[in-house]
Amino acid sequence: MQITRIDCIPFNLPMKNPVRYAGGTLTVSEHVLVQVHTDEGLIGSAEAPSRPFFYGESQASMLAAVRQWFAPALVGQDPMGFERAWAAFDQVEHNDTIKGALDIAMHDIAGQAMGVPCHRLLGGWDTSARVTYICGYGAPQAMADEALAVRERYGIDSFKLKVGVDARQDVAMLHTLRQALPDVTLYVDGNSGLNASDALRVLDAGYEIGMAWAEEPVHRDDRPGRALVQKHTRVPIMGDESCRNPAEVAREVADGFVQLVGIKTARTGFRISRNIVAQCAALRIRNVIASQGDSTLGILAALHFTVAHRATASQPAELGFHLNTVADLLEDDALPPIVGGRMRASEAPGLGVRLDAAKLSRYRVD
Amino acid sequence: MQITRIDCIPFNLPMKNPVRYAGGTLTVSEHVLVQVHTDEGLIGSAEAPSRPFFYGESQASMLAAVRQWFAPALVGQDPMGFERAWAAFDQVEHNDTIKGALDIAMHDIAGQAMGVPCHRLLGGWDTSARVTYICGYGAPQAMADEALAVRERYGIDSFKLKVGVDARQDVAMLHTLRQALPDVTLYVDGNSGLNASDALRVLDAGYEIGMAWAEEPVHRDDRPGRALVQKHTRVPIMGDESCRNPAEVAREVADGFVQLVGIKTARTGFRISRNIVAQCAALRIRNVIASQGDSTLGILAALHFTVAHRATASQPAELGFHLNTVADLLEDDALPPIVGGRMRASEAPGLGVRLDAAKLSRYRVD
Numbered sequence: 001m002q003i004t005r006i007d008c009i010p011f012n013l014p015m016k017n018p019v020r021y022a023g024g025t026l027t028v029s030e031h032v033l034v035q036v037h038t039d040e041g042l043i044g045s046a047e048a049p050s051r052p053f054f055y056g057e058s059q060a061s062m063l064a065a066v067r068q069w070f071a072p073a074l075v076g077q078d079p080m081g082f083e084r085a086w087a088a089f090d091q092v093e094h095n096d097t098i099k100g101a102l103d104i105a106m107h108d109i110a111g112q113a114m115g116v117p118c119h120r121l122l123g124g125w126d127t128s129a130r131v132t133y134i135c136g137y138g139a140p141q142a143m144a145d146e147a148l149a150v151r152e153r154y155g156i157d158s159f160k161l162k163v164g165v166d167a168r169q170d171v172a173m174l175h176t177l178r179q180a181l182p183d184v185t186l187y188v189d190g191n192s193g194l195n196a197s198d199a200l201r202v203l204d205a206g207y208e209i210g211m212a213w214a215e216e217p218v219h220r221d222d223r224p225g226r227a228l229v230q231k232h233t234r235v236p237i238m239g240d241e242s243c244r245n246p247a248e249v250a251r252e253v254a255d256g257f258v259q260l261v262g263i264k265t266a267r268t269g270f271r272i273s274r275n276i277v278a279q280c281a282a283l284r285i286r287n288v289i290a291s292q293g294d295s296t297l298g299i300l301a302a303l304h305f306t307v308a309h310r311a312t313a314s315q316p317a318e319l320g321f322h323l324n325t326v327a328d329l330l331e332d333d334a335l336p337p338i339v340g341g342r343m344r345a346s347e348a349p350g351l352g353v354r355l356d357a358a359k360l361s362r363y364r365v366d
Numbered sequence: 367m368q369i370t371r372i373d374c375i376p377f378n379l380p381m382k383n384p385v386r387y388a389g390g391t392l393t394v395s396e397h398v399l400v401q402v403h404t405d406e407g408l409i410g411s412a413e414a415p416s417r418p419f420f421y422g423e424s425q426a427s428m429l430a431a432v433r434q435w436f437a438p439a440l441v442g443q444d445p446m447g448f449e450r451a452w453a454a455f456d457q458v459e460h461n462d463t464i465k466g467a468l469d470i471a472m473h474d475i476a477g478q479a480m481g482v483p484c485h486r487l488l489g490g491w492d493t494s495a496r497v498t499y500i501c502g503y504g505a506p507q508a509m510a511d512e513a514l515a516v517r518e519r520y521g522i523d524s525f526k527l528k529v530g531v532d533a534r535q536d537v538a539m540l541h542t543l544r545q546a547l548p549d550v551t552l553y554v555d556g557n558s559g560l561n562a563s564d565a566l567r568v569l570d571a572g573y574e575i576g577m578a579w580a581e582e583p584v585h586r587d588d589r590p591g592r593a594l595v596q597k598h599t600r601v602p603i604m605g606d607e608s609c610r611n612p613a614e615v616a617r618e619v620a621d622g623f624v625q626l627v628g629i630k631t632a633r634t635g636f637r638i639s640r641n642i643v644a645q646c647a648a649l650r651i652r653n654v655i656a657s658q659g660d661s662t663l664g665i666l667a668a669l670h671f672t673v674a675h676r677a678t679a680s681q682p683a684e685l686g687f688h689l690n691t692v693a694d695l696l697e698d699d700a701l702p703p704i705v706g707g708r709m710r711a712s713e714a715p716g717l718g719v720r721l722d723a724a725k726l727s728r729y730r731v732d
Contacts, residue, residue, distance in 0.1 A: 080482070083491035083676045114480035116446070125449035246648030254620065278641035279648050282612035310449045 001113060003079050005037040006071045006102070010059035011363040013295055013327045020137040021162050021191045023053055029293055029325060032062045033360070034101040038079055042112050044105035045353040047297040047329075048097040049266055054241060055096045059365075062098040070102055079109040082271045096244065096267045097292070103269025104301045104351075111350035118301075119345045122270060122308035128344040129306040130316040132158040132185070133323065134291060137165055140176035148180055150323065155341040158185035158316035160215070163202055164193035171205040178209035185316055186210075190217035192241050196225035203233040213260050215290075216240045220248075226257045238262055240290055246275055253285055261285055263312065265302045266292035277311045287311045291318035296328040296335040300351055303336070307345050319343050327363060331356045367479060369445050371403040372437045372468070376425035377729040379661055379693045386503040387528050387557045389419055395659055395691060398428045398464065399726070402471040404445055408478050410471035411719040413663040413695075414463040415632055420607060421462045425731075428464040436468055445475040448637045462610065462633045463658070469635025470667045470717070477716035484667075485711045488636060488674035494710035495672040496682040498524040498551070499689065500657060503531055506542035514546055516689065521707040524551035524682035526581070529568055530559035537571040544575035551682055552576075556583035558607050562591035569599040579626050581656075582606045586614075592623045604628055606656055612641050619651055627651055629678065631668045632658035643677045653677045657684035662694040662701040666717055669702070673711050685709050693729060697722045 013029040029049060036044040050057050073088035085106060089099040111118045119127065133150045135143045147159050161177060163170040170188070177186060188206060190199060199217035206214055213236040218225040220242030229237065239258035243249045244267060252258045261280050263273045280287055289306045292298065299319050306317040320338065322328060328335075334354040336343050346352045379395040395415060402410040416423050439454035451472060455465040477484045485493065499516045501509045513525050527543060529536040536554070543552060554572060556565060565583035572580060579602040584591040586608030595603065605624035609615045610633060618624045627646050629639045646653055655672045658664065665685050672683040686704065688694060694701075700720040702709050712718045 078486065078490055080486050081490035083489035083674065087491075087676055114482065116480065120444065120446050123449035124444055124447035125453075246644070250648040275644035275647060278612070278644035281641060282616040282645050308449065310453055 001042070001079060002039045003036055003074050003077055004039050006066055006074065007035040007037070008063045008066050009033040009035070009360070010063065010365050011329065011360065012365050013325050013363055016324050016326050017136055019293065019324065021164070021189070023191050023193055026293060029295060030059055031295060032059050032098065032101070033297070033329065034066070034098070034105050036074070036079060036102065036105040036109060038109060040113070042109050044079065044108035044112070044350070045297065045355065046101040046104035046108065046301060047295060048101035049292050049294060049298065050097070051292065055267070056094055057097055061095070065092070065095050065098050070098070074102070079106045082106065086271060100266050100269040103271050104265060107270045108350040108353060115349050117345060117347050117349060118270070118304040118351050119308040122274065122305060124308060125310045126307045126313045128342045129303060129313055129319060130158060131156055131319045131338050131341055131343050132160050132316040133320040134160045134318060135162065136324070137162040140169070140173040143173055144176050144180040147177060151181065151184065154338040156320065156338065157183070157341050160318065161186065161188050162191070163188045164190040167194070167198035167201045170202045174202070174205045174209050174211070185212050187212045187214060187238070189215040189240070192216050192219040194218055196222070196228040199225070199229050200232055203229065203235045206235050207233065211235055213238045215262065216242060230257055236260055238288055246272065246279055249276055249279060253280070253283060259285065260288055262288050262290035264290050264292045265305045266294055266298050270305055273305060274309070277309055281311060286315060288315045289317035289319070291321045294321055295325060296322045296330045297353065300330070300335050300353065303343055303345050304351060327359065329355055329359050329363065367408070367445060368405045369402055369440045369443055370405050372432055372440065373401040373403070374429045374432050375399040375401070375726070376429065376731050377695065377726065378731050379691050379729055382690050382692050383502060385659065385690065387530070387555070389557050389559060392659060395661060396425055397661060398425050398467070399663070399695065400432070400464070400467040400471050402440070402445060402468065402475060404475060406479070408475050410445065410474035410478070410716070411663065411721065412467040412470035412474065412667060413661060414467035415658050415660060415664065416463070417658065421633070422460055423463055427461070431458070431461050431464050436464070440468070445472045448472065452637060466632050466635035469637050470631060473636045474716040474719060481715050483711065483713050483715060484636070484670040484717050485674040488640065488671060490674060491676045492673045492679045494708045495669060495679055495685060496524060497522055497685045497704050497707055497709050498526050498682040499686040500526045500684060501528065502690070503528040506535065506539035509539055510542050510546040513543060517547065517550065520704040522686065522704065523549070523707050526684065527552065527554045528557070529554045530556040533560070533564035533567045536568045540568070540571045540575050540577070551578050553578045553580060553604070555581040555606070558582050558585040560584055562588070562594040565591070565595050566598055569595065569601045572601050573599065577601055579604045581628065582608060596623055602626055604654055612638065612645055615642055615645060619646070619649060625651065626654055626681070628654050628656035630656050630658045631671045632660055632664050636671055639671055640675070643675055647677060652681060654681045655683035655685070657687045660687055661691060662688045662696045663719065666696070666701050666719065669709055669711050670717060693725065695721055695725050695729065
């Protein structure tokens, strides 16, 4: 089997509520649909979310990257040739999410060709995962109300709370949330936006309310700040923006600055995400599947990866971002529902992607 | 598909020449043939070599481990459920080679079930690998004559030389070998047997003759000795007995004691070997596929793993140990021949194992 063509279709999805975080606000999802075609008629699908603030990519840069670099390297090649694909990807710096989408689309083909769902192809640990819901930044009571409604409706019992705009309000919010939801998993995400002093203020409150961990409170380049946080808190720190690839993971782990590492399949595809799982396992570093603001298409991929591996299925996974968007590209039941706080992967071969042609034609922007 | 039964058959293979190394002499290969059966009639095969000096396993301990621990964990399970299999394996300390053989046999089933050779299933980097021949310890001219004959007959241009019994003789041997073979890859294996002083004497000579690297000159527990070697040599050090699993790899790499890590599929199967590839890639540590004194059955598995990954195909691989044994279990052409110093993996599904019933009945010892 050979890859014959790669289609890239930019699409924009409106969001129900803008997501506010320490570094800015996300009001519309500008993604690219990647479709890898083969001479046997199989098509692999994945999405690449453009996040210029985090990865420096745009829809235009992704289309150009595929046209100029990656399609010439992949067309004519075996869609299962992941080592060759990544050797080609490694020839070009950055461009993380488009590389990730190509890798995932190739895995979709591999699973279809072999008649197995990707989660079995990858490791077959489990078939369902506990889901985390991400609460956008807001007034404490509004965030508590949102979390309560989500728990009521979906049974979700794990919540990530954006912090980093105002440390004293963050502290109040943590107490409000814990009072409203005494028994759930709570953790915060600073999106690299806090100085060490504010971070410690939030972490101290987090420790008091039994917070599970704290994601990237202090920027990766603030090494003294990270050291200070490490020294003075007992709350485990999870690396995200500091752990975008295996070399960065190695640095943070070696410095002792992270006790958990976030993995985004949108960022490292399946192949390199698995590599990160492997390097973390060697040192008993825990993994959390995190969200890149994926639409249902990206969440479907993240779900397969999560349930496939013991390391990623052991913590709740951020598979609930679609609850916050108003639109997606898939048929309405293509992403499994969240029931009792869990999402169950299907046994359809590959990723089981079922695109809705009407939605695609409505949201595509080419 | 479910695993229904696991058969373990101990077998002994006589060797053409005993292999002498720093720690002892190997005169007969005492291995176990592992066959994993499924309800769909597929059978996965692999061998586990008993090496009590290195892993503390015997044929009897392996049979008992499967009967008492691993068969109960695997029977009834999906043969592609590698994460579940390793979770069960992790419940029991040590027993490396029997775990490795079970993992490889399961990959053999997975490849057969999906109709792809294991090397494509694992990554599809290449289809052939450069082969290293291992010269047993001996008089310098005898070792040179052996290497010359092997190069003449198979085109092999990479040689590993056992050292560690007498450092001054090792130095003489290195010069003799380089004079006889000016253009080949040469490296030494100390099998943990040298003190730092003797190691440096051998490494100095190695540096002079352009040795590629040196494998495990000093014992893993001799930390001051390893530090001294690291400080005073420019020859890259390859970890083997110090790098038996990912946690050990992490320690040696963190201490800066190894620039290459040897991987033995007999020791870490395919799944954990791939994990070691991943953790080494993060820090640009090179990998070498090393031999566990495998018979053709084990070499076939190592060949698939080698060619599947860029990291392992980038250095010559120790796939020539069968040239030193008089017997094996496979049909005569089941292991590809070495031509022009390379071995090419077949496109048969799974590992392409073809057992010879007459050989098995001759060498089995149950």
